[in-house]
Structure formats: structure tokens, C-alpha cells
Amino acid sequence: MNYTLTQLFTFFGVVSVGTILTRVLPFLVFPENRQIPKYIKYLADILPFTIIGMLVVYCLKDVSFVKSPHSLPEVISIVVIAVLHIWKKNTLLSIGVGALLYMLLVQYIFI
């Protein structure tokens, strides 16, 4: 990729500042001495469970069911991850096998 140093510095700087904002915001809004409202506490309990599902969909946003290979590499890999994880309950094993299988599928089988 052909970008100038300034462009890259701007780009990575902007992403860094954006990330910092998302992390600092709650602590700015609720400094040490301020009460945390009930609704915010409720959101804090519930939202982590919704956000991960959204991130899975985000990762798969460019997958097409219509065009070849009809999302088969993704579907096969995710089914294998799910079965392996429910069976062995080993996070790293599931991630490792899932990613390697997907790489094999897209590099050798569904080219």
C-alpha cells in the first residue's frame, strides 16, 4: 500500500484517539464522586452479551450466500469451532483449529 508517512501517522493517530475516547468516556461522564444511575447499571450488565453477537456478524459482513463459494468456508469453519468448543471447552484449541481450517479451505479447496 502506497501511503505517505504523514497519511499513515494521521490514520493510526485518528484510530488511536477514537479508541481512547471510547475507553475514557464513561469515566469522564461518571467521575469518582458521581452516582451511577440504575439504567446505566442495567446496560452495563446486558450489553456485553449483545455486542459479541454483533461483532460476529461484523466479521462476516462481506460474505455472500449467493455468490460462489456460497459462504461455505465460513459456515463449515464456524460449525467446526462450535462443535469443538462445546466438546472440548478449550478456547485456544477452538480458535486455532477454526482459523487454520478456514485458511486451508480458502487457500486450497474453495479457491
Place this chain on the structure above:
Amino acid sequence: MKAKKVALLAALPLTIPVLTGYIVLGTAYGILMDSKGFSLLWTLFSSIFIYAGSMQFVTVTLLAAGFDPIGAFLMTLAVNARHIFYGISMLKQYRGIGNVKPYLILTLTDETFSIVCSAEVPKGVDRKWFYFFISFLDHLYWITGSLIGGILGSMVEFNTKGIDFVLTSLFVVILINQWRSTTNHLPAVIGIASAILCRLLFGPSNFIIPAMLSILFFVTVLKTPMERGKLL
């Protein structure tokens, strides 16, 4: 000095799962960055100052699409908006913790959050240094992993096609872990359904913010039944 050592020894075992995860994912990130022609400098810069795994993977995709800092900024807010919820969850625990607080806030990743939100400070261990070392060790693992990847990638020729699926795998596994940890599956279903619906309606590049609004809407509307417990 002694208080720090005790805290380090108490924090270290808790971070071992993150050690392995971050070395693997960090290495994948380093290799990916190298394969796209980025020097080690940018890999390090990202891992130290962005330090948000999924967003770092996304930066590679964004740069492939062209230079668009405003788009990148909005994307960062959308992808990392979940940090707001981690921050909200840690407001109480991090209160009155002293001068390490800014560092703890800036390094609150998914994985660090998953440790600190459930870890109890052991007896006789200084709370401040305990939390500091969990955050610091995780940060160190991530930087080390991406360094290994960047160096390895420049020495060996890899066919990296599909390597970013590491991230998909990670989220799928976290999703399964969460699903099994609770009897109320409605939040997960709301998240997935909102995202799929908005992806279909708004297309692949503009659906994250509508999806978040949709999640917020359903979670708010269903607050009362949700708090009563079992729904799905």
C-alpha cells in the same frame, strides 16, 4: 517494592490465558501487517497506542480501501463503542485507585475486562498494583505477539489468505462461552438479529451504528421483562 512484587505474583497466573491468546492473535496481526507491506514501526505503534485487537485488524481492511481519516474515526467509534460498556462496568472497581487509573482505563480491552471484572483482589495484595499488573502484563503480551508476527512475517513467506478469520473464531468462541454462562439468551439474540437485519438493510459498510441503535432500543424496551430473568 515488596508490595509490587506480591501484586505481580498474584496477577501473573490470572493472565496466563490471555498470554497464549494474545501471542497467537498478536502474531497473526503482525504477520498480516507485514503481508500488507507495513513496517514493524506501524505494527508497534498500533499495538502500543491503539491496543484494541479487533480494531487493529479492521485498520488493515480500511487502509486497503483508501485514505479516509474521518471514515476511520467513525468506524473506530462504532467498532470500539463496546468499550463504553466495559468502562461503565468498571466504574466502581476503579474508584479511588490512584495514579494508575488513566493507564487502567486506556488498556481496558475485552480480555483484560474479562479478567478484572471477575477477579477478586487476594488478601494482603495491594489493589492498585494488582489491577495495574493485570493490565500491564496483557498489554506486554499483545505488543510481544505483534512483534513476533512482524519479524516472522518478514523472514518467512506466508500465504496469509484467511488469517483474519482468527478474529471471527475468537468472537464465535466468546459468544459460545457467554451463551453457556447465562440462562437469559435474549441479549445475544438481540445483538445477532439486529446486526443481521441492519447488514441486510444498510449494506456492509454502514450498518454498525444502526445495529447499535437497534440493540439499545430493544434492550431498553425489554428492560422490565429482562430483569425478571429467563426469557429465551
